[in-house]
Amino acid sequence: MKPCKWLLTFFLVAFSIGESVIAAPIVQLHSGRVEGRSVNGVDAFLGIPYAKPPVGKLRWQRPLSATSWQGIKKTTAFGPSCLQTPMKGSSTPLPDHYSENCLTLNVWRPSRGNGRLPVMVWIYGGGFVNGGSASPVYSGKAFAKSGVIFVSFNYRLGRLGFFAHPALSGNLFRGNYGLMDQIKALRWVQDNIISFGGDPNNVTVVGESAGGYSIHALLTSHYSRNLFNKAIIESGGGRYQINGQYPWKKAQQTGVRFAKQLGIESSGQQALAKLRSLPGKTIAGDLNMWNMEAQRQTYSGPMMDGHVISENPEKAYRAGDFAHVPLLVGANDDDLGFVRQHYQNRAQVLAMFGQHQSQAAKAYRDIQGTKALSELIARQKMMIEPARFVAQEFAGQNVPVWEYRFGYVANAREGQWQGAKHASEIAYVFKTLAATYGPNVTARDQKMADLIHQYWVNFAKTGNPNGASLPHWPAYSSKTDQLMWFSPKGATQSHALRDPQQAQLNMVETLAK
Template sequence: MTRTLSLLTAALLTVASAQDTTAPAPALPPTTQAAPPAAPGLPVRAQVTSGLLVGREAGGVRVWQGIPYAAPPVGERRWKAPEPAPLWVGERDASRPGNVCVQPRPPLAGGGLRGAEDCLYLNVYAPANAARAPVMVWIHGGSFRSGAGSDYDGRVLARERGVVVVTVNYRLGPLGFLAAPGLLEGRTDGNYGLLDQQAALRWVRANAAAFGGDPANVTVFGESAGGMSLCAQLASPGAAGLFDKAVLQSGPCTPSINIAALPDALNTGAAYARDLGCPDGSAACLRAVPVERLLTTPVPGRRAPGSVALPPVYGDAVLPRSPQEVFQSGEVNRVPVMIGSNLDEGTLFVAPIAGAGRDLPLWQYWGLVALLERWNAPRVLANYLTRDYPTVGLTASAVVTDGLFACPVNDITRDLARVVPVYAYEFRDQAAPSELKPTTSVPRYGAFHAAELISVFGTPLTDFADPAQFTPAQATLARTLRTYWTNFARTGNPNGPGLPVWRPLTPAQNNVLTFQPGDIHEIIDFRQEHRCDVWDH
């Protein structure tokens, strides 16, 4: 299956490249958002292990931003495991977010770079009256190369649901995931972003009580690359004991485009070091390379434009084995899990391929299927008939949804359910609000990738989606999702008074709860609906 999924994404993006070399990348939320201003309100203090913080309280929510959870990973600390944050004397202003981790700025936002290497900061949102409240730690998405914790606002969750929300930055791109022979330390090489997440979770365990949170009740939740990160953390020995529950939203970490074997990663890293002017690949040479060069020098290797060049790595001390092997063996970090995906994940990725004014040509769709399946192409074409969809682009979107998201997520779900309590869902609001512009090939986005985020947070994502556009039924669904999510964070069980019953998944029945406005119900034919038998070979 992983070979097929890798080819799938490569083929889709190759289609884009063949038609238009300037085809835009998928619009992933919400990397163009400017840093929020200083939090309004009255000063409020919190004593943490490094010193005294001064945040702000307004509207029943206390906010502390820009809190260092580790030392700046600069100079000799570039490409090393994070070290403890330095102490400070006196009060530290925590009314503004810290630097985001350095990343390319999208062309529509002016290009160039955003952020800095000194970026290991987190933000805390707590109810004013919090006392041993559940803690929810958010790991953002962005294809492991963009995004920031401060792009997400935890105020609604804190005020409405009585939880402490923590949003985290972690190193991205080559600074977060480069594995190179000269960087080997002990048995660790690459995965610095995953190590950052573990350091942040250790910080939360040590400091949650200062904000009214319960350090013994920590739930991690994340979407897309954030969900993939948590998927990997479930398989990482170093993450054992750092969290009590996990929520994985649209985050399959098992397909080969989302994870790399260490030998392959080292080969890529060695070639990249040569291109950076470090033919010996030494750590000293690499650490002297300016960050601008790191992010503007293409990572070598044959891959489709837009794919993740430097994903997390397995085979080192952080991830000794592939997540797929760990899940199948049942040797995971055993915590309750809530996991799911969206009904129309693929539309966000296919929409830019053909451009705004034309559908995906039929012959290119046929070529895509032939590239994907070779001898099995007739079987795929028989299951994804273009006549069954309004456009060829929507046919390709179904292929992406099923092959890259729905089926691998469900594979992980069934493996986990053999050893831990698992609650499986699918988000199905096909009229989900969106700022995205439709194209000829994708005239409607449906329940697209990341469409559930404004429901879970209850706040807008700039230039992506806004809960102010909810219908009454969508607003009710959003409050229901927040209730399920926070019930799960509180007890490990999402159920509660007035909610439709959500049963734990049993692998034999494969029962999945579906969410749509005015209709929450269980299905047991998820794999049939997404034609997972096509991808099980």
């Protein structure tokens, strides 16, 4: 084996994989040395602590740097996912291993590489109540094989990650502990990624759903500036309705109600001590994506804490108060949306547009059925139009931005799905189709994965998704309103075009004003 040019040493202990014998890679971090595993040209370091366990008195505190260790720590298995009630039917299932002591991260890198490589940092979705970095769908192997160092991490969820209470109000860093974990992980990358051969000045954050919303928060928070250089947001919204429901005082009231539900009546330090003494499972409860809305009386989610989040993203973008870094943003054609009332006919649905009702009737004239119409508008309001809004704001302030819409449906789901569901693009981005569809992956499926993966890799490397042999993807401009359409017909039919929902999204935009 030729020596790498990276600042590391290789531990001269070997293990066998099949007929090959590969040296276990060792890296020196600020906190100590870690030993990973090398398989098929990719080094993986799994379960590296990036912060102290957030337990006991550190529950509902900002994360502190991990305690240093002596010797070599084996990092060849994922750490436990953060405490949660698993969601049945998840497209990104996790191993059955959960703990409040969960602040670990994972690094994949090419076994051999020259110079400093670009870095991608993944933030998972799950509504801030579910999710973890150990899902096979989130494996960073394909990115490493494409010449990128890939990092994923766990962050606190549910009431353990997002909690306000009067006894915590005196803390400068309060409430959004899960977001603080994300910032801590990004600081860890800045401090340590060079030891893996990564470039701390070429870091791209990537997130989907709640992970995408998190990136809106990171882009607009003053506590995360200079921690990354580019961003990719997949189905992360971007307007006020995704955030802003919970100002700090309202979140405090929610925390008090939760404490009273557990028999803790006071609101001072004694109450906080009692809350911290409870088992983590008691705090987490049965909260998950399926019942989150029903538990809003005792769970706030992300809140306006006044420090980490001091403004909702929509207002920050309009004011130009955000990190001006290249952005890739988009949504899926059958993305997430919630219809919150029953409509008896089309006229009732279109009435939401008020004075624009006649224009809306024209824009949606080809949509058949009341249910189909209300569901389309719901997902346009929640995911599709906000992605365009963000692209417009970035482009309007001369920040490079590219918009996409993902419409491809896997062969295994044809006939079952009318379009690309929320989160269905992830397995293509990661090239982990087998983890989702098993043996039913077709050559056409794989070609779509090759296409979208390469765009993401190019963006991470250069800040521009375009590259040789790929269909040209023009930067977004409000004048042309062009996006990259990942077609239901496959990679060979994917191309840039004027947004086919332009007239409809213009109507949805009026609902946000």
